[in-house]
Amino acid sequence: MTAQVTIFAIVFAVAVIFFLWSCWQRFSLVALGLPDNRIDRIGLRIWNMLLYAFGQKRVVAGKYPFGWNHFVFFWCFLILLIANTEFLFHGLFPDIIALSKLPEGLYHALALIFDVVSLLALIAVIIAISRRLWFAPKYIEAKTVDAFVILGLVATLMIAFFSLHGSGIALGEEAAAAWMPISSFVATLFRDLPAVTLANVKLIFWWVHAFALLGFLCYLPYSKHMHILTSIPNCFFKSIDKVNTQTPEVFKKDNVYGAGRVDRMRWKDLFDSYSCTECGRCTDNCPAANTGKELNPRLVIHDIKINLLHNGKLIKQGKAPELSLIGGGKEGSIKEDAIWACTTCGACMEVCPVSIEHVPKLVYMRRDLVEMQAKFPDELLSLFENLENRSNPWGIIPAERSRWVAEVNAPSFEKDKTEYLFYTGCAGSLDTRNKRNTEAIARILNAAGVSWGTFGKDEKCCGDSARRLGNEYLFDRMARENIRMMQEAGVKKIIVECPHGYNTIKNDYKQFGADFEVIHHAELILQLIESGKLQLKNKADAGKIIFHDSCYLGRYNGIFDQPRKLIEKATGKAPMEMDRRRETSFCCGAGGGRMWMEETEGTRINIARVTEAMKSDPDTICVCCPYCVTMMEDGLTDIKASDKVKVIEISELVEKAIK
């Protein structure tokens, strides 16, 4: 064994032990989180991993062309993983392990691939550095030491690779020289050097390569580039059901509710924080962050990580955490205003390349504030009391719920006779403006001869706002009460007008044992038209229509095409589209219980959205959610455009076409 091998073996052992120890230090903290089953449906999980991690599906999606640079990086990295593994083991066992011992064809092919890929990686590094220096988007922290250390290490590694092989070729020691075009080019730079110097150059770059590689390994766990280790498993552990629902809680004595401490998050939430690369796309798509609110979803994830690293040791020892998770004021602690600013629209989760789940974390922190501390914005006190005592957000007398029934021929739901329960929701049955949609839907259902009925004044609030606002205790009671009532009435199929109710009854109630066939009116009306049950007598005229996606219908439940087709059927032409649409649509500002809260910070989300719509100069903004109706109309009034532009709920549009 030569001296070089011995020294390297020691360096290698120290680096690897340090790396493993660092990983243990960090990953063992993940086990502090609450249990969460993320290893069911393995086949689907492997597919997700292939698609999102290896396929980089979301990295390259949408308006992020720079994502392709990462794609190149990722694959270069994987390929060079083979080269670097060979490098390390060749360094340890130079006589046993060597690429050149492979069959000639394979050796030459690999030599070519490694050479070209190393150049690609170097180019990708240069692009990445240039972007950070000169073209940085505002949603990332561009000039961080962390980023430049890693990029520098990667660049060093590539330069060392070429210099090492270039000097080897110049010495005539590289058997696959003809297959290494870039290294061969580097060799021409070295050609005038004497053999002794060349040998020293080769030795120096071998060690530079070795140290860069092992340094990279040791640095990884301490950097945001830990995502290199975590993002692939994170895509495997990705939520399979859409992450629109939160985990229920068990209400019994001595239990603790919500995430007031970092170890009250689920283990996956902690793992998420390790997977974040701080790419900032969540923040770039967040309606709150885009309108000057305290919330920055990227920082929320970052703070959870910092909090875990800070408190992890103490918690492990059974001591109380030092750094509070909620409160703000320093890195690792999240401000209450940020927690309350979330509309739960899910845009952050939709764009996150590694499928981090931001919204549930914010809801779990809300739960701590509401359920453990009874601490929340003033407006929510009356909301919670109204939901609890009168099962609607406004505290209107429950008997008022059936008022709209007088306007149309609305039957009551009858057990074993009625096919569909029409669940109007609070806005649809109590809000003056939104009762118009409810009536339109009723008339459409009657025109199509659908067997339907309502619960009238006995209908209760679905509890969506309570759940998103972290009042799980209240939601739990409301959900159980509704399910019991629906099951006792013999309900099998439910038409829901409000996307929030639709999502809640369809997805959240499942956790409480419900199994209803839930359909949104936009879906049902389209089916009725396509099956010929609903005849459109003429074309509805609403001028130039632009369509606004509801988060809870679109992003949360994948209903994008149905309303668009419906508009086309009703008017004869496809609607105009917003810049931000479908999966990356921009919230109206009312979700997550924000409907019931004042919006005092920054600018208004609904104004941002109507302003975006106005760029297309529409006559009508078509929506399929009562919250969106209210928010869009208020927004138009605020920008003094309500004379020119009207807001129409999709049912009202269809109703025009059947008259």
Place this chain on the structure above:
Amino acid sequence: MQIVTCIKQVPDTTQVKIDPVKGTLIREGVPSIINPFDAHALEESLRLKDKYGFKVTAISMGPPSAEVTLRNAIALGVDNVILLSDRVFGGADTLATSMVLATAIKKLNEEDEVVLVLCGKQTIDGDTAQVGPGIATRLKYQQLTSVDHIENVDLKNRTITVRCKFEGRYEILNSCFPAMIAVLREINRPRYPTVPMRLMSQDYKVTVWDNKVMQMNENEIGLKGSATAVRRIFSPDRAMGQILGGDDVQDPEEAARMLINKLISKNLISLQ
């Protein structure tokens, strides 16, 4: 030293209708709530507890179902609750009610000195605003009514300073202990119970005092002890409201014009 807060379970009167034939309230299907004024009295007593360390006892006279309201008080953080419930207490007017409540407070005073009694200004079902002052009179306590702010409590000198809101003026009053304070709704914003406290309150065993415990003369309580009796309850006749124009009229000036024309045509106002 303890504070006693008197709370009452009332029907949600906004949902109550009057039986036109019998002249009584139709209570079926109407949810019961804590009298909203009393919720503020309860909150104020809890704030005094937080600040000065008083023990807080909530008492309520009512049927066994009023236990729920007392349980909710436990969830909010009161230390002790007592339900005064007996058939012989039933049918009481404000006089007989204040007799029972005053007797209960006297009993509590024997265990731990009562320095303050907090009540809501009035209940939303009776609207008399007499029970609080009635208790103070029976117990010979100072009475501070229409209180919208407690300025200070001086434990050493055993005094309390409050602000009372009357029409067109405030009065700052200083009183010695013991005192009865009847609060307005403006005094505070009631708290919301935490989940652990709610769950705890569900198992809480409410102490019930019937007349065997209270030992009151039957002529002072219930129907017999009442100085007044309800003869008839009725809703005054009121014509149906009308909506002028409705959603079709967006212009406020146009809406105002419609209203004025209507009023003129009915000879309710004149432009002369």
